[in-house]
Amino acid sequence: MITSRSGQPARIAAHLRRQSSRVAALAAAQDAGTVRRDLDIVELMSLTTAVARAGSPAQADRFLSVLLDGVVPR
Numbered sequence: 001m002i003t004s005r006s007g008q009p010a011r012i013a014a015h016l017r018r019q020s021s022r023v024a025a026l027a028a029a030q031d032a033g034t035v036r037r038d039l040d041i042v043e044l045m046s047l048t049t050a051v052a053r054a055g056s057p058a059q060a061d062r063f064l065s066v067l068l069d070g071v072v073p074r
Contacts, residue, residue, distance in 0.1 A: 019041070022041055022044075022045070023041050026040075026041050026044060033073060034072070034073075035073070036071055036072070036073045037073070039071055044071070047067050047070075047071075048067070050063055050067075051063040051064050051067060
């Protein structure tokens with residue numbers, strides 16, 4: 001198995017880097033006022049996963065619309 005310098009499997013290390021990037025992107029969007037401050041990365045990833053797993057394109061459009069309405073601050 002390929003490992004990173006820290007000894008973690010490379011796949012886990014790559015996941016952690018992606019997760020760190022996601023958290024940073026969310027924080028930047030929150031700082032800019034374009035995403036609600038009470039949303040965390042786990043919630044956002046769960047919501048976007050629901051859109052990705054929609055049963056049809058129409059359902060995916062509906063889920064995405066609801067998601068975007070819910071994440072934008074009011």
